[in-house]
Amino acid sequence: MISSYFMKMGFGILALTILISVGLTEDFDDMSIYHLPSKWENQDGKEVVLSELKGNVLVVVMIYTSCQAACPILIGEMKSLEAQIREKSSGDVKYILVSIDPEQDTPERLKKLSQENKMSGDRWLFLRGTIESTRDFANLLAVKYTKISPVDFSHSNIISVFDKKGVLIHQQEGLRVDNKATIDKILELVE
Amino acid sequence: MRMLGALFVILFSVGFKGYAVAELVEIEGGSYLPSYGLKTGSQVDVESFYIDRTPVTNREFLEFVRDNQEWQRTNVKGIFAEKSYLQHWTSDLEILQGQEDFPVINVSWFAAKAYCKSKGLRLPKLNEWEMVAMASHDKKDAREDPEFTKFILSSYEKPKTYLKKVRLEEPNMYGVYDIHGMVWEWVEDFNSVIISGESRKEGDDGLFCAAGSVGASDLSNYAFFMRYAFRASLKANYTIKNLGFRCAK
Amino acid sequence: MQTKIAFLLVLLLSGCNYSPDKNTKSHPRNDLIKTEGEMVAELTAPPNVPAPVGNRPAKKLKVELEIVERESELSDGVKYIFWTFGGSVPGSFIRGRVGDEVEFTLENHPDNKLPHNIDLHAVTGQGGGAEASFVAPGHKKTFTFKLINPGLYVYHCATAPVGMHIANGMYGLILVEPEGGLPPVDREYYVMQGDFYTKGNYGDPGLQPFDMQKAIAEHADYVVFNGKVGALTGDKALTAKVGETVRLFVGNGGPNIVSSFHVIGEVFDKVYVEGGDLINENIQTTLIPAGGAAIVDFRVEVPSTLILVDHSIFRAFNKGALGMLKVSGDRNDKVFSGEVLSGIYRPEGNVIQEISPSEPKPVRAVALSKAEKIKLGQQIYDRSCFACHQPDGQGLPNAFPPLAKADYLNEDVDRAIAAVIRGLSGEITVNGKKYHSVMPAQVLTDEETASVLTYIYNSWGNNGTEVTPEMVSKIRNSK
Numbered sequence: 001m002i003s004s005y006f007m008k009m010g011f012g013i014l015a016l017t018i019l020i021s022v023g024l025t026e027d028f029d030d031m032s033i034y035h036l037p038s039k040w041e042n043q044d045g046k047e048v049v050l051s052e053l054k055g056n057v058l059v060v061v062m063i064y065t066s067c068q069a070a071c072p073i074l075i076g077e078m079k080s081l082e083a084q085i086r087e088k089s090s091g092d093v094k095y096i097l098v099s100i101d102p103e104q105d106t107p108e109r110l111k112k113l114s115q116e117n118k119m120s121g122d123r124w125l126f127l128r129g130t131i132e133s134t135r136d137f138a139n140l141l142a143v144k145y146t147k148i149s150p151v152d153f154s155h156s157n158i159i160s161v162f163d164k165k166g167v168l169i170h171q172q173e174g175l176r177v178d179n180k181a182t183i184d185k186i187l188e189l190v191e
Numbered sequence: 192m193r194m195l196g197a198l199f200v201i202l203f204s205v206g207f208k209g210y211a212v213a214e215l216v217e218i219e220g221g222s223y224l225p226s227y228g229l230k231t232g233s234q235v236d237v238e239s240f241y242i243d244r245t246p247v248t249n250r251e252f253l254e255f256v257r258d259n260q261e262w263q264r265t266n267v268k269g270i271f272a273e274k275s276y277l278q279h280w281t282s283d284l285e286i287l288q289g290q291e292d293f294p295v296i297n298v299s300w301f302a303a304k305a306y307c308k309s310k311g312l313r314l315p316k317l318n319e320w321e322m323v324a325m326a327s328h329d330k331k332d333a334r335e336d337p338e339f340t341k342f343i344l345s346s347y348e349k350p351k352t353y354l355k356k357v358r359l360e361e362p363n364m365y366g367v368y369d370i371h372g373m374v375w376e377w378v379e380d381f382n383s384v385i386i387s388g389e390s391r392k393e394g395d396d397g398l399f400c401a402a403g404s405v406g407a408s409d410l411s412n413y414a415f416f417m418r419y420a421f422r423a424s425l426k427a428n429y430t431i432k433n434l435g436f437r438c439a440k
Numbered sequence: 441m442q443t444k445i446a447f448l449l450v451l452l453l454s455g456c457n458y459s460p461d462k463n464t465k466s467h468p469r470n471d472l473i474k475t476e477g478e479m480v481a482e483l484t485a486p487p488n489v490p491a492p493v494g495n496r497p498a499k500k501l502k503v504e505l506e507i508v509e510r511e512s513e514l515s516d517g518v519k520y521i522f523w524t525f526g527g528s529v530p531g532s533f534i535r536g537r538v539g540d541e542v543e544f545t546l547e548n549h550p551d552n553k554l555p556h557n558i559d560l561h562a563v564t565g566q567g568g569g570a571e572a573s574f575v576a577p578g579h580k581k582t583f584t585f586k587l588i589n590p591g592l593y594v595y596h597c598a599t600a601p602v603g604m605h606i607a608n609g610m611y612g613l614i615l616v617e618p619e620g621g622l623p624p625v626d627r628e629y630y631v632m633q634g635d636f637y638t639k640g641n642y643g644d645p646g647l648q649p650f651d652m653q654k655a656i657a658e659h660a661d662y663v664v665f666n667g668k669v670g671a672l673t674g675d676k677a678l679t680a681k682v683g684e685t686v687r688l689f690v691g692n693g694g695p696n697i698v699s700s701f702h703v704i705g706e707v708f709d710k711v712y713v714e715g716g717d718l719i720n721e722n723i724q725t726t727l728i729p730a731g732g733a734a735i736v737d738f739r740v741e742v743p744s745t746l747i748l749v750d751h752s753i754f755r756a757f758n759k760g761a762l763g764m765l766k767v768s769g770d771r772n773d774k775v776f777s778g779e780v781l782s783g784i785y786r787p788e789g790n791v792i793q794e795i796s797p798s799e800p801k802p803v804r805a806v807a808l809s810k811a812e813k814i815k816l817g818q819q820i821y822d823r824s825c826f827a828c829h830q831p832d833g834q835g836l837p838n839a840f841p842p843l844a845k846a847d848y849l850n851e852d853v854d855r856a857i858a859a860v861i862r863g864l865s866g867e868i869t870v871n872g873k874k875y876h877s878v879m880p881a882q883v884l885t886d887e888e889t890a891s892v893l894t895y896i897y898n899s900w901g902n903n904g905t906e907v908t909p910e911m912v913s914k915i916r917n918s919k
Binding site: 030035139140144 | 268269270271300301379380382383384423426427
């Protein structure tokens with residue numbers, strides 16, 4: 001409780017560091033992504049702390065809004081996963097698209113992307129962090145990216161699945177690959 | 192001489208209880224053609240920055256973990272550092288005697304980053320680090336110097352070069368020590384090196400084939416490609432025996 | 441019109457010749473073979489190979505291969521830092537059968553400095569596994585693949601700079617046996633050629649770093665079997681008994697040089713060309729491309745020492761590409777009488793040639809002691825002399841005269857010095873037997889000549905003469 005209050009007040013990493021050291025934070029799994037002390041903005045401009053997502057299975061991909069090549073395919077893949085999972089389970093799954101380009105991708109642009117692709121509702125989350133928190137986050141996912149022009153990035157195409165404790169369980173690498181293993185894993189984790 | 196005059200050294204004291212004094216040197220910004228950009232000919236622009244004269248030592252890192260318990264061996268989270276984190280130390284707060292001034296190794300990217308942050312610094316960017324690494328003791332860009340390149344390549348084959356005090360060898364012309372011949376070093380954007388799943392143009396030929404596509408005249412490419420491959424093989428929580436870091440600002 | 445008809449005719453004719461068996465048979469769907477149970481793969485260091493698969497069903501096959509960067513000898517007195525799969529050059533031999541599902545774990549030792557990976561030519565899939573297995577020091581990676589195509593395949597590291605990783609010894613062989621296994625033989629061995637590039641020249645002692653410039657120019661200092669000059673000679677020679685069938689799994693890691701693989705004194709009964717299904721018979725020399733392999737089978741009929749060479753022959757006698765297979769047993773005079781000079785290759789012809797035109801190196805200031813000469817002399821002997829005169833100086837009957845207890849040698853030291861520095865041709869008599877061979881002039885310094893002769897004179901029952909550089913110099917200047 002106290003820790004999330006501080007973060008919302010904008011003390012950010014420093015405050016959390018102190019809090020960890022005095023043992024006030026929740027005891028997450030050793031490999032939980034929720035240890036990452038960063039705050040994010042969603043497509044509605046609201047602040048999101050990652051650990052608020054605890055209890056959900058997370059399906060995560062990193063994209064950017066001005067991306068022409070791979071991202072539309074990744075977005076299509078996320079929609080396909082969501083549709084197939086929805087048919088089979090009503091469990092708590094969040095589909096999260098994290099921007100690689102926090103400088104350009106304002107909440108407005110993320111919102112537009114979500115509307116254009118009909119990805120609205122509680123299950124869909126579009127997140128934007130800072131340059132630093134984006135790199136931290138990408139590194140937890142082993143996602144590689146580099147800016148190749150003012151508006152373009154090269155990046156790995158990875159869809160990651162986290163369990164309810166925030167531990168990375170499964171990754172689907174590449175474009176247009178068979179997603180059966182990913183679906184099976186999500187269904188298993190959501191039970 | 193003009194270059195040397197343009198450089199100056201500052202002592203950067205963060206006043207961290209008075210003992211942590213990191214010594215940084217200013218590197219004048221500029222443009223250079225990186226080894227990976229030879230095909231495209233695209234320059235890299237680097238703004239002026241400061242960089243540590245030496246890799247961070249065991250002694251310096253010990254002070255950091257003493258003050259930041261979450262970075263002690265028993266407390267660190269697996270997601271931020273693997274089990275082999277600081278495994279060359281005898282306990283949470285004890286260094287093997289005689290190794291105090293050896294470069295710290297077995298540190299993850301997250302740990303290295305937190306260390307620099309605690310000093311008001313950051314990790315150097317890949318392009319910054321590579322720019323400093325181009326310099327020999329008398330040339331700003333010694334990549335065409337076969338002796339310099341041979342020294343680097345042979346150090347990549349030599350085992351256990353991390354078991355050595357920092358600052359014993361001659362510095363390069365910036366006054367930076369041990370950037371070659373000691374440890375691999377973390378850079379802030381190590382994950383900008385892409386090896387697979389790439390969506391556009393060059394793709395993964397960068398890692399597996401590009402070494403073959405460059406001219407035979409520039410041997411330094413080989414040293415660069417070895418660093419490139421090394422960075423590409425890393426994950427941010429990896430801790431490795433030959434991998435240390437230095438900070439920048 | 442005329443040409444059209446002719447064309448049709450050709451088509452029809454070739455249609456008749458078409459062999460449905462050979463050319464229209466669809467490739468078997470080995471990817472559909474089901475596996476039964478699992479096993480841990482036996483891995484072996486060269487020259488040994490794991491046990492044949494025999495009749496076992498396809499299984500899940502677990503392979504654990506450790507990458508070790510280590511210093512070892514490239515030649516006697518010459519050290520080199522090798523990067524290895526499994527600690528040896530070539531790397532561990534892997535053996536499976538079609539249909540096996542391999543669970544491959546690649547481990548990068550924590551003391552290693554570099555990331556590595558593996559590209560197995562037997563793998564159907566991205567990069568032969570190169571990306572999936574890319575691993576940092578102190579870490580391991582696991583990936584799986586199914587063995588679909590039978591044959592003998594090279595594996596190698598494919599991390600940038602690829603050429604350097606291969607040049608430092610990162611290659612080996614994986615054998616995929618067909619259903620039911622290869623036809624059984626009495627002995628199987630693993631031999632793999634590779635070329636090395638060092639800062640110093642061939643034979644320069646001490647730790648020799650890799651020379652990228654020479655590698656790019658493809659100027660190899662060493663071309664060797666199984667990672668070292670002499671890895672398959674003397675007491676490390678391969679062995680067989682008369683009447684046995686021998687199978688060699690021969691690979692070529694490169695990085696640059698293509699091998700003309702030949703066994704002096706033997707004909708290959710069968711060659712699995714390029715390691716595949718095609719079998720050619722009665723072959724003298726088979727070409728093994730860099731990154732390729734071949735299986736050769738032959739029966740050994742008579743006792744002899746067979747010499748394995750790259751028949752691009754200077755590599756064999758001057759760069760190390762030479763091994764031995766010692767066949768013991770009873771003579772069979774019908775096959776080989778022992779009286780005809782046969783099966784010995786004489787690359788130098790009948791004119792004496794210098795091995796290299798370069799100037800002799802300067803003499804060092806301090807003279808060597810007798811013991812030092814013997815030590816240095818032995819190294820020189822092992823790389824320059826033993827191929828003909830044999831490890832114990834016994835020579836080869838009718839071809840190369842003995843040095844052990846040799847009257848020709850012990851009678852006249854000046855004559856011996858002249859033979860080394862100028863070469864020797866024409867008939868000579870040693871211990872009552874006539875020889876009619878050619879010995880090429882050796883390009884050695886006075887000190888090296890003195891050392892190798894001192895070693896010879898102080899070995900194998902010879903008279904113990906100590907030769908000095910001055911004695912050599914005197915002969916050299918006395919034309």
